[in-house]
Amino acid sequence: GGGLSPDTAIEAFLPSAPGRPSGQVVFHDVGVLTDKxxxxxxxxxxxxxxxxxTYYSDSIFFLSVAMHQIMPKEILRIIQLDLDLKYKTNIRELFEEFDNFLPGAxxxxxxxxxxxxxxxFWQFRHENPKTRVGGPPPEGLPGFNSGVMLRNLEAMRQSALYSRLLEPGQVRQLADKYRFRGHLGDQDFFTMIGMxxxxLFHVLDCxxxxxxxTWWRDHGYSDVFxxxxRCEGHVKIYHGNCNTPIPDV
Structure with missing residues (x-):
């Protein structure tokens, strides 16, 4: 109810432009996929x-963890992107990152x-003071952000380890081990199994x-923020998360 019609959505997300590549747009019913x-x-x-x-309780934020089970078998690789992004380079360069995946990723x-x-992870960090979990880079493991994701669907289908990690019992076991109670959907799952x-992960450059x-800078973490x-280098994709304006650069 109240959503964009397929035709309107295509116009909104793929505005007419000279040289716009032709292609096929396939819409999927979230309800049907959730049932599966x-x-x-x-x-x-x-x-x-x-x-x-709550916002991240919607089933759409969890479908991505099993995307390989619902996408057609002939689709081998996909890139999943948030809408609050601004691209400063050709997205084809991002596809080339697939070539850098190590075996198992x-x-x-x-x-x-x-x-x-x-x-x-505050409780786990309190109980394990020498842990890298939740610490800042490069030595620490700060977790992942799911705004830009590359998925090798074929590798996901073939990974016995990943299939096992999707089992409810395994999810519960890891959540108990890390004292983990998140609120950010698929991003939390990838962060937890990444610890x-x-x-399983190829870490993209920042x-x-x-x-x-910068929400957390003003909510108790200014000393370590x-x-x-910090992110060195020429930015290829800006992510205006938590409704942050993206600079015109």
Whole structure:
């Protein structure tokens, strides 16, 4: 109800422009997909949303973890992008990052650039004072941000490890181990399994997902914020998360 019609959506997201490549646009019904993946989605919602009715509790934020199960088999690789992005380079360069995946890697994703997971993992960090979990880069493991993601669907389908990690019992076991209770949907799941199995991920340079949100700087973490937020190099994609304006550069 109240959503864009398919035709309107295409015009909104793919405005007419000279030289715009032709292609096929396929719409998927979120309700149908959720029904197919109900056991997976239900387990995720239990651990990685702030309760029913909240923004990230919507099933659409959990479908991505099992995208390889619902996409047509002939689709081998996809890039998943948030809408609050501004591109400063040809997206084809991002596709070339697939060539840098090591054996066993199934997802390309950038680090989270705020201390959100320092906060989420506070109990685990308190009980394990020498842990890298939730710490700032380069030595620490700050977690991931799902605004820009590369998915090797074929590798996801073939990964016995990843299939096992999607099982509700495994999700619960890891959530218990890390004392993890998140609220950011699929991003939380990838962050949690990334602490346990970093080999599943190809870490994108921060310039591929230069997040601009500074919410956590003003909410108790100003002393460590810059260690997470720092990003050297020419920015390729700006991410205006938490409604942050993107600079005109």
């Amino acid at each position: 993946l109900f056991p997976v989605v239900e387990a995720m919602q239990k651990h990685f949303s702030a309760g029913s009715g 199934i997802i390309g994703i950038a680090r989270e650039m705020q201390p959100v997971y320092r906060h989420t 346990e199995h970093p080999e 310039t591929w997902n230069r997040q601009l949100c 810059e260690a997470y937020f």
